[in-house]
Amino acid sequence: MRIVETKAQVRAQVRRWRDAGEKVTLVPTMGALHQAHVNLVRLAQRSGRAAVSIFVNPTQFAPGEDFERYPRDLEADAALLRRAGADLMFAPATEEVYPRGLGDLTRVETPGLSAELCGARRPAHFAGVTSVVARLLLITLPDAVIFGRKDYQQLVILRRMVEDLHIPVEVVEGPITREEDGLAMSSRNRYLSSGERRVAPRLNAVLLECAERLRDGERDFARLERDAAARLERNGFVPDYVAVRRAGDLGLPSASEPCAWVVLAAAWLGAARLIDNVACSPPPGEPIA
Ligand code: PAF
Numbered sequence: 001m002r003i004v005e006t007k008a009q010v011r012a013q014v015r016r017w018r019d020a021g022e023k024v025t026l027v028p029t030m031g032a033l034h035q036a037h038v039n040l041v042r043l044a045q046r047s048g049r050a051a052v053s054i055f056v057n058p059t060q061f062a063p064g065e066d067f068e069r070y071p072r073d074l075e076a077d078a079a080l081l082r083r084a085g086a087d088l089m090f091a092p093a094t095e096e097v098y099p100r101g102l103g104d105l106t107r108v109e110t111p112g113l114s115a116e117l118c119g120a121r122r123p124a125h126f127a128g129v130t131s132v133v134a135r136l137l138l139i140t141l142p143d144a145v146i147f148g149r150k151d152y153q154q155l156v157i158l159r160r161m162v163e164d165l166h167i168p169v170e171v172v173e174g175p176i177t178r179e180e181d182g183l184a185m186s187s188r189n190r191y192l193s194s195g196e197r198r199v200a201p202r203l204n205a206v207l208l209e210c211a212e213r214l215r216d217g218e219r220d221f222a223r224l225e226r227d228a229a230a231r232l233e234r235n236g237f238v239p240d241y242v243a244v245r246r247a248g249d250l251g252l253p254s255a256s257e258p259c260a261w262v263v264l265a266a267a268w269l270g271a272a273r274l275i276d277n278v279a280c281s282p283p284p285g286e287p288i289a
Pocket of ligand 1: 055057151
């Protein structure tokens with residue numbers, strides 16, 4: 001596996017592969033890699049070369065969030081990527097991604113959805129994500145990019161950004177990788193104490209129960225959301241939100257128009273803010289809008 005740090009190096013390598021007819025897929029990450037990232041790398045490898053960027057992006061953290069203490073271990077990340085068989089690791093310095101510094105940035109924003117759900121509590125977060133992912137795509141110029149489905153709102157927003165800006169890249173959705181007890185894998189799970197770690201899978205259980213009630217025909221979305229949030233609270237979580245949304249665009253669902261739904265939640269457990277989501281469709285036979 002080749003490790004590069006500059007825009008010129010990563011571009012040249014990606015171009016060499018593409019000129020040779022090989023498909024290059026970028027897996028953007030913030031490092032602190034784990035099995036879920038390995039699975040995204042394997043997905044990328046199925047169609048050709050897997051390039052992984054590692055960059056803890058300062059612009060998607062608000063003051064007081066965990067930017068400073070976000071786990072960083074490039075050597076461990078490189079070792080994991082080597083074992084996973086990744087072809088390229090791109091680990092740029094902040095100046096490489098933001099050459100003019102962090103003030104007066106050229107920003108990419110997706111209004112509307114970026115202010116809802118996770119964006120309601122983290123107002124600048126998604127503008128930071130879109131601003132860095134646009135740069136990473138334009139720096140590396142890959143054929144495809146993979147975003148994990150665990151960050152479902154991020155996935156929908158980034159798809160929209162790629163479409164709106166006509167960025168010539170295929171967006172691929174990576175499945176959620178879960179621990180055996182159902183907890184979605186995340187670099188932030190390491191903030192959990194051992195007691196919290198035992199409780200954490202309840203988040204997924206609560207979302208699954210909510211999805212089950214939807215499938216069983218319940219259509220009072222507000223009540224489903226309230227019940228799920230109350231159940232999370234009883235289990236010691238502090239929920240930011242639980243929401244039933246249309247899966248395609250994260251719009252508000254309508255009780256009279258069944259569609260594919262997604263049940264999403266973000267909840268604090270101690271120092272960890274956990275997010276998760278579960279897909280859900282109406283029972284067979286019920287027409288889908
Ligand atoms: O999902 C993440 O790890 C980050 O938000 C991303 C997409 C790498 C942008 O910094």
